[in-house]
Amino acid sequence: MDVVNNKKKSEDELKKLQSDIDSKKEEVKSWDSKLNSKKKELASVAGQIQKRKGAPKVLPAGYFSVGKDIPAGRYKVVPNGGMGNFFVNEGAKVNIILGYDASLSVKEYVFDADEGDEIQLTTSAKFIPVK
Structure with a gap:
């Protein structure tokens, strides 16, 4: 029991x-x-830096307008291959060299792309939307 x-x-x-x-x-x-x-x-x-929803946009070397070629917003820009200049508004807003050689360039750069800004790239770059 x-x-x-x-x-x-x-x-x-x-x-x-x-x-x-x-x-x-x-x-x-x-x-x-x-x-x-x-x-x-x-x-x-x-x-x-936190990624936003939305696919990254790859731009080749050339001239681009924010609002036309790429939406306005905050972006992390990284080189898409080589090394080259990245200017916004003829260098008044951004004037850097993108690349993977730390002694000559930066590997990434975060900036706010405002409607009407003019972007100039001498190398291809990837624009990743961020918060």
């Missing part, structure tokens, strides 16, 4: 423990969600 009673107690205790485990799993999910939200908030406050 003791064995039957102990089995019943053990089963009840197992059910309670399983319920506690399920409750803790839900609590962990809630904390994970809060943590992810805070990480995004921290990245925003810290000024980290």
Whole structure:
């Protein structure tokens, strides 16, 4: 009889423990969600560049107008192959050399492209929308 009673107690205790485990799993999910939200908030406050929705736009060497050839917005610009000049508004807004040689150029550059800005590239570049 003791064995039957102990089995019943053990089963009840197992059910309670399983319920506690399920409750803790839900609590962990809630904390994970809060943590992810805070990480995004921290990245925003810290000024980290975050990709926006939208496909990157690759422009070849040449002259381009913001609003016509590329939408206005904030972009991270990276070289798409070689090395060359990147000017905006004849160098008044941006005047850099894009490339992968750290001693001669920059690997990426973030800028705000405003409607009507004129872009000049002497090498192909990829424009990645960012926040």
